[in-house]
Amino acid sequence: MDGLIEIPEGNWVRGGTPDESRIVPWGVQSIAHEDIDFWQGRLDSALVDEAVAALVEGLH
Template structure:
């Protein structure tokens, strides 16, 4: 799918998903960081940087 960022299993530092997972950069959510941490997990900072850059590009 165009514009989505795959989250490979090895990019999860903690947590994860049972199926293939992707980041939708333009799907910005306004939830508390504890919710993300508790429910989903934590990914490598490089993957977060890639998603933020994709979001900034989408907004420009």
């Protein structure tokens, strides 16, 4: 899908996923604590910055 940001295995600082994973920049939402089933991990800040920049660009 166009606009998705791939998450290479090396961009996981901690944790990860067993399969290929992507960020959907326009999929921003607020979730409640009870909506979280498990801790998935943490991404490096450069990839998070790229996703935030894509979201901001999409909002403009």
